[in-house]
Amino acid sequence: MGIKFRLPLVWNVYFSFFIYAFSLGAIFPRLGDLQLQMGIGPAALGLSVTGAALGVQVSLLMASSVLSRLGFRKVMFFGMLLMGIGEALAGLATSPYVFFGWFFLAGLAIGVVEVAVNVEADRVEALAGRRIMNRSHAFWSLGFFATGLLGAFVAQLGVPAGLHLSLTGLVSVALTLLFLARYQPAPIRGADHDGPPKLARPTRGIMILVAFTLSAMLLEGALIDWSVIYMRDVFEESAFVNGLALTLGALGQFIIRFFADPVVDRHGAERVARVSLIALALGAGVVSFTPNSTLALIGFVFLGAGTAVIFPLAISAAAQRGDRSSPENVAALAQFSFVTFLLAPPLLGFVAENFGIRYSFGLALPLILGSWLTVGALSHAGRKA
Structure with a gap:
């Protein structure tokens, strides 16, 4: 009976990650079209995109409390509904201020759903007795891959972003x-019965995990927000090829995440993270300096592969620390890691407008060194400090 229960439970978690990313990621292949629709430059677009990041920050302050009170099912339904409304209305915007407002609404949903799916994966992981976090995030990447490919196709056909x-x-x-x-939903884990506070405050251990994720979060944000525009502006490719940059990056993420869990079990989180950081540095270097569009697409594959396991490994480490409830630690990590998403779009947009979009990707290279130095935080799960 346990087998009959376990397998559907695991695959339903995978589906929750997939559909969350499929909805969330739909807008990003169309950012180049929306930039033209609003008639703005890279810096203004970067500021507009922060609407979602700011909404995420606001919702993450209370995400663990909302999840505790409403439960996974209600959070998933209302979150997906709000996200879809926010992105659809943002797709109709002709002003960056209107775009910012509707994207902020979508961000409010994104933060809560982000915590909900990760906490559910952690609970199912405990119930199943095996790692599923990386594979869960693989299906998030598969959702991004599917919606990116669809977005590139409909953009090539000239379908309006709002309708799409x-x-x-x-x-x-x-x-x-x-x-x-x-x-x-899976049963609540023992530490979660204590109930989270209203605000998720970071501990010292969580802040080290935040430092570890910074380079991957910045480059994943750059991949999502700027890869399509990078291909358009640097190589003047077609709408479909431009969209392939995001699509191939998501594909690289999916492949690594899908096979990562047994590899992590065999070789350990630290070793896998260090290999990922090497791939991340290689991808960032290629995108920053290559004169060839095909090599640039390969660079985006390495970016996706390099970012693949960094955040999932940090999520697992945070959830398993044992000093507080897993929703509280996951919310605290997500809240402060997503500060990168709040600061990155305007920063990268400013760099792109004043120095060139290639430099936007090169900015993360020093942060990769910081991630390398803090990778030991992955081995501290279960500690009370």
């Missing part, structure tokens, strides 16, 4: 409803 995002939101909410109708 509205239909994606409707499909995502409908599939979420079907998923929730047959899903019974």
